[in-house]
Amino acid sequence: MPRVDLAAPMATLVAELKRLPGVGAKSAQRLAFHLLGVDRAKAEGLARAILSMRERIRLCRRCKNIADGDLCSICSDPRRDHGLVCVLEQPNNIMLVERTRSYNGVYHILHGALAPSRNIYPKDLMIKSLLERMKEVPLREVILATSPTTEGQATAAYLKGTLQPLDVKITRIALGIPIGTNLEFVDEATMSESIAGRREL
Amino acid sequence: MPRVDLAAPMATLVAELKRLPGVGAKSAQRLAFHLLGVDRAKAEGLARAILSMRERIRLCRRCKNIADGDLCSICSDPRRDHGLVCVLEQPNNIMLVERTRSYNGVYHILHGALAPSRNIYPKDLMIKSLLERMKEVPLREVILATSPTTEGQATAAYLKGTLQPLDVKITRIALGIPIGTNLEFVDEATMSESIAGRREL
Numbered sequence: 001m002p003r004v005d006l007a008a009p010m011a012t013l014v015a016e017l018k019r020l021p022g023v024g025a026k027s028a029q030r031l032a033f034h035l036l037g038v039d040r041a042k043a044e045g046l047a048r049a050i051l052s053m054r055e056r057i058r059l060c061r062r063c064k065n066i067a068d069g070d071l072c073s074i075c076s077d078p079r080r081d082h083g084l085v086c087v088l089e090q091p092n093n094i095m096l097v098e099r100t101r102s103y104n105g106v107y108h109i110l111h112g113a114l115a116p117s118r119n120i121y122p123k124d125l126m127i128k129s130l131l132e133r134m135k136e137v138p139l140r141e142v143i144l145a146t147s148p149t150t151e152g153q154a155t156a157a158y159l160k161g162t163l164q165p166l167d168v169k170i171t172r173i174a175l176g177i178p179i180g181t182n183l184e185f186v187d188e189a190t191m192s193e194s195i196a197g198r199r200e201l
Numbered sequence: 202m203p204r205v206d207l208a209a210p211m212a213t214l215v216a217e218l219k220r221l222p223g224v225g226a227k228s229a230q231r232l233a234f235h236l237l238g239v240d241r242a243k244a245e246g247l248a249r250a251i252l253s254m255r256e257r258i259r260l261c262r263r264c265k266n267i268a269d270g271d272l273c274s275i276c277s278d279p280r281r282d283h284g285l286v287c288v289l290e291q292p293n294n295i296m297l298v299e300r301t302r303s304y305n306g307v308y309h310i311l312h313g314a315l316a317p318s319r320n321i322y323p324k325d326l327m328i329k330s331l332l333e334r335m336k337e338v339p340l341r342e343v344i345l346a347t348s349p350t351t352e353g354q355a356t357a358a359y360l361k362g363t364l365q366p367l368d369v370k371i372t373r374i375a376l377g378i379p380i381g382t383n384l385e386f387v388d389e390a391t392m393s394e395s396i397a398g399r400r401e402l
Contacts, residue, residue: 009256010267013250016250020232035251035255036267036292040255043255044251044252044255046220046221046248046251049218050247050248052214053213053214073206092234095207
């Protein structure tokens, strides 16, 4: 039985789509056929959006968030509290904090977390720019909001050591049991953090 | 609390990605940030694959499958049985049939199914080209393999009426209970088809 191949430009597109996170062989094919079926302008709109994003996006001079100008929309907003900085691993983490509608400070994006096993050392993160920024604008508080993963925890510990000499309040986001979770499904490490971090009511 | 916006080129990309089937707001954002984080060449590779696919893909002159030449890879394969045609709604349905490794005929792609409620009539499907093709190359058998949905069933019924005068064997794929399905989860319409289509053992 001869094997059938997709027409070459289609096969190339399927291969490119399969590289996207969470896109397997089947959905890559489904997306490719979708892009074949829609108006040509729509398919080209997506392609152009990718190209334009890669061309125009740069990092905010101050906080290393994505920006299309010198400063990002947050750093250039005078209504934000510029003495309070939340340190995050990735630019998209900002959306999560913003959706809480309970934070009015600014950010600093590390673009990663320490991972010596993958050759990611302090010099590979946006840490130097955090220190420089603190020389320019005095900060009241730095909230370390890296993930409570091995890498994020190591990063927070490293930052604590680095920032401590600088006379700034350093805090860590609370680690514990997620809202809505039954204790039955909580692991020991989380339970342990949760007890250690208990607060008086 | 001021609302934060993504940098414009990023927001545009997220909006374009959200138009893809099965891509919601969250995964559109995840994909956009992935495309920001990978090597620029990789992101541009996807964009170029979309553009190139829309530029180069056309429909096979004979069967209306996607092709990058005059005939698709199946219609130009002399090892296939060109007297046996499987009629399908969409080009991607071909992959499903091919994966069975039990079919060696050729195909005809309708590019849709009859749906008067959505203004899709016989003239909007690749039916005329099926009739013309049958005048050129005599067929032994036409397998109607449209989906057993309302629209696919209507299309099969219409094709049966249209092809009957042409002295060709017309068959319909078997409709019944899927392999591996417990009868407990089978609907009455499927059960009814399954009984009507029972075969002697």
